[in-house]
Amino acid sequence: MSAISLSAVTKRFGSSEIIRGVDLTVNVGERHALIGPNGAGKSTLFNLISGQFRPTSGQISLNGRRSDRESPETIARRGVARSFQITSLFARLTVFDTVRLGVMANHGVRFCFWRTAASQRAVTNDVLALLEDVNLLHRASVLAGELPYSEQRALELAVTLALRPEIILLDEPTAGMSVEEAAQTVALVRRLTAGRTLLVVEHDMDVVFSLCDRISVLVHGQIIATGAPDEIAKDGRVNEAYLGKGLH
Amino acid sequence: MKLYVRIALCLATGVVLLAPLTFSDRYANLAIRMLVAALFASAFNLLWRQARLLSFGHGVYFGAGMFAVVHLMRANEAGLNVPLILVPLAGALSGSIIGVLCGFVATLRSGAYFSMITLAIAELIYSLGPRWQALFGGEAGVSSMRLPSMGLSFAALNEVYLIVLGWSAVGFATIWFFAKTPLGQIAFALGDNERRLQFLGYRTHAVKVYLFALSAALSGLAGGLLGVAAENVDYTVFGPASSAAPVIQTFIGGADVLFGPAFGAALLTGFGNVFSDVTRLWLLYQGIAFVLVVMFLPAGIVGSLLMGKKRPLREAIANTLAVLLCSASLIFLCESASILLSDSYSSLRASQDGSWVSYRLFNMELAPGSPIVWGLPLIAALTGLIISWKLKGREETA
Structure with missing residues (x-):
C-alpha cells in the first residue's frame, strides 16, 4: 500500500488547467521530493493532497483511503500534516502556545472548557520536547509574529510535527534561508521525519539530492519523470525542461 | 505591582462594588445598569477579542434573556416557585439556545459576511417584535412583579443589586477562565488564522458555534439581570441601539484588554445617565467620542493606559x-x-x-x-x- 497515491488528477481554475493529469505514488516511509520550474503547479498539487482544493477530476488516496472529497480537518485527523510555503502562523500567540495547539490536536483536546490549557501536564511536556528539538526552547514566550524568518520556519515545522503525522507535506521548508540555515533545517527534517512518509516541494537541488529517496519532476501540470536522484540527474527530458537552467 | 498597592486596589474595588447596596433606588438602578452593560459588552467581546468575529446583532440575545426572565417572573406570579436568585439563569438559557441557532448560521461565514448575517438576524427579530403579541406583548411590552424570596422582599433595587452583582461576578469569572482553557486558546488562534487551524485538524465552524453560544448565553444572562431589575420589557430591546451599544462601549474601553469593554460600558452608561438630565445631545457626544477613540486611541482607553508607553x-x-x-x-x-x-x-x-x-x-x-x-x-x-x-x-x- 502506498502512502500517497494520485491517479489522473486534474485541477482547473476557470479556463486554465493547472494540473493536467498527474499520476504519483509515494511509498510508506519514503522521502519524496516534488521539483519543477516556477508555475508548474507544485503548490496546487500540495493543496489538492492536503484538502484545501478539490480536484476537478481524478482520485487521491492517503494510506489507501480515498481523500479527495474530504475537508482539510478530516485529512489532518487521518495523520496528514502540512507546512506552508508562506509562513502561516498565529500572530497573537507565543511560540509555546502555537506548538501547544498542534500538540493538543494530537492529544485530541478540542472542546475542553472546564480546565486550563496550562494544567495539562502531558501536553506541556510534549510541547517542551518539540521546542527543544527545533531549538526554540529559549524563545518559548516570544510572540510568533516577532520571530526572525528562519525561526518562524522552524516553528512552522514544529507545529506540523506536533500532530505526529504519518504523512508530512513540507512546502519549501528552506525557502529564504542562508546556506547554513538550510543545512540545519535539512538535518532537522531528516531527524524528525525518520520512519515517516515525507513529500517535500523544494527549489534547492542540494537539499533535494541530500534529503530524498525519490524525486518527481512536475512541468506544466504533468509529471515528466520519477526516479532516484541520480536517475533524475541523467534524464534528458528533465535536463531540457528544468535542470539545464536550474542546476548547472 | 507592590503587594500593598494590590491590596489597596482590591479593597477599593470591593468598596465601590458593594457601595450600591446602601444606595437609594435612583442610584442602585444606575449601578445595576452599569454592571449589566459591563457584562453585556464583555460577553459581546468574547467573539471579537478571541475569534475576531464582529457581531452587529447582540441585542437579540440580550433581549431573549430579558423576555425569558420577565415571562418566568409572570409564571412565578401564577404560582411557579422559582427563587428569584435563580431567575436570571433563564436568561442565560434562552440566550444560549437562540445563540446556537443563530450562531450556527452566522458563523458559516467570517469577517464582514458574519457581521451582515448577525445584523440581518437582529433586523428580522426586531420586525417580528410588534407582530407577535403573545410573546413580545406588542407596543406595551410584557410586565411582571418580583416576588419576595429567601427572606428578602426585593422591593427596593439595592436588594436586587445583590443578585446582579453575584451573577455578574459569575459571568466575568467565566469570561476570564474561558480565555485560559484549551477551547479559549483555540478560539484565540482562530481569530489569527482560521485556515491554519483547519490544517491542524480543528473543526473551526464548531469552535465558532461554541464561542457564539457562550457569548449569547452571557448576553442573555446580562439581559436577564436587567429583566429582574426593570420588571418590564418590550420589543425595542431588539432594536439597533441595543446592538450598537456593546460595540461602541467595547471599542471605547479597549477591545483587546480583558476588562476594557466592562470599563467602557460602565463609563458610558454612567455618563449617559448623568448627562442625559443635563443635555439632549448625549448621543452626539458619545458618537464623537467613539470616532475620536477609534481614530486616535485604537487600543481603547484601558488598552492605551496599559500598553501605551510611559510619558513624563x-x-x-x-x-x-x-x-x-x-x-x-x-x-x-x-x-x-x-x-x-x-x-x-x-x-x-x-x-x-x-x-x-x-x-x-x-x-x-x-x-x-x-x-x-x-x-x-x-x-x-x-x-x-x-x-x-x-x-x-x-x-x-x-
Whole structure:
C-alpha cells in the first residue's frame, strides 16, 4: 500500500488547467521530493493532497483511503500534516502556545472548557520536547509574529510535527534561508521525519539530492519523470525542461 | 505591582462594588445598569477579542434573556416557585439556545459576511417584535412583579443589586477562565488564522458555534439581570441601539484588554445617565467620542493606559489639558447650536423683529452677536490643538 497515491488528477481554475493529469505514488516511509520550474503547479498539487482544493477530476488516496472529497480537518485527523510555503502562523500567540495547539490536536483536546490549557501536564511536556528539538526552547514566550524568518520556519515545522503525522507535506521548508540555515533545517527534517512518509516541494537541488529517496519532476501540470536522484540527474527530458537552467 | 498597592486596589474595588447596596433606588438602578452593560459588552467581546468575529446583532440575545426572565417572573406570579436568585439563569438559557441557532448560521461565514448575517438576524427579530403579541406583548411590552424570596422582599433595587452583582461576578469569572482553557486558546488562534487551524485538524465552524453560544448565553444572562431589575420589557430591546451599544462601549474601553469593554460600558452608561438630565445631545457626544477613540486611541482607553508607553507627568498633564480645552469648546459649540437652531429660538427671534436675542446656557446669559461668545471657545480650541500638535512634534523628534 502506498502512502500517497494520485491517479489522473486534474485541477482547473476557470479556463486554465493547472494540473493536467498527474499520476504519483509515494511509498510508506519514503522521502519524496516534488521539483519543477516556477508555475508548474507544485503548490496546487500540495493543496489538492492536503484538502484545501478539490480536484476537478481524478482520485487521491492517503494510506489507501480515498481523500479527495474530504475537508482539510478530516485529512489532518487521518495523520496528514502540512507546512506552508508562506509562513502561516498565529500572530497573537507565543511560540509555546502555537506548538501547544498542534500538540493538543494530537492529544485530541478540542472542546475542553472546564480546565486550563496550562494544567495539562502531558501536553506541556510534549510541547517542551518539540521546542527543544527545533531549538526554540529559549524563545518559548516570544510572540510568533516577532520571530526572525528562519525561526518562524522552524516553528512552522514544529507545529506540523506536533500532530505526529504519518504523512508530512513540507512546502519549501528552506525557502529564504542562508546556506547554513538550510543545512540545519535539512538535518532537522531528516531527524524528525525518520520512519515517516515525507513529500517535500523544494527549489534547492542540494537539499533535494541530500534529503530524498525519490524525486518527481512536475512541468506544466504533468509529471515528466520519477526516479532516484541520480536517475533524475541523467534524464534528458528533465535536463531540457528544468535542470539545464536550474542546476548547472 | 507592590503587594500593598494590590491590596489597596482590591479593597477599593470591593468598596465601590458593594457601595450600591446602601444606595437609594435612583442610584442602585444606575449601578445595576452599569454592571449589566459591563457584562453585556464583555460577553459581546468574547467573539471579537478571541475569534475576531464582529457581531452587529447582540441585542437579540440580550433581549431573549430579558423576555425569558420577565415571562418566568409572570409564571412565578401564577404560582411557579422559582427563587428569584435563580431567575436570571433563564436568561442565560434562552440566550444560549437562540445563540446556537443563530450562531450556527452566522458563523458559516467570517469577517464582514458574519457581521451582515448577525445584523440581518437582529433586523428580522426586531420586525417580528410588534407582530407577535403573545410573546413580545406588542407596543406595551410584557410586565411582571418580583416576588419576595429567601427572606428578602426585593422591593427596593439595592436588594436586587445583590443578585446582579453575584451573577455578574459569575459571568466575568467565566469570561476570564474561558480565555485560559484549551477551547479559549483555540478560539484565540482562530481569530489569527482560521485556515491554519483547519490544517491542524480543528473543526473551526464548531469552535465558532461554541464561542457564539457562550457569548449569547452571557448576553442573555446580562439581559436577564436587567429583566429582574426593570420588571418590564418590550420589543425595542431588539432594536439597533441595543446592538450598537456593546460595540461602541467595547471599542471605547479597549477591545483587546480583558476588562476594557466592562470599563467602557460602565463609563458610558454612567455618563449617559448623568448627562442625559443635563443635555439632549448625549448621543452626539458619545458618537464623537467613539470616532475620536477609534481614530486616535485604537487600543481603547484601558488598552492605551496599559500598553501605551510611559510619558513624563508634564506631558500627561499637557495632553489632558489639550483634550479638556478642545472638548469644552466643542460642547459649547454643540449646545449653542442646538439652542440657536431650535424652533423655540426662531419663534423668539421672530417675535423680536428677527434680532439675535441672547440665550441661556450653563447659567450664563449669552449674546449671539458678541465676539467674545465665539472668540473665547475658538481661542480655547486653538490652544488645545497647538498643545497637542507641539506634543506630537516632540514625540516625533524624540
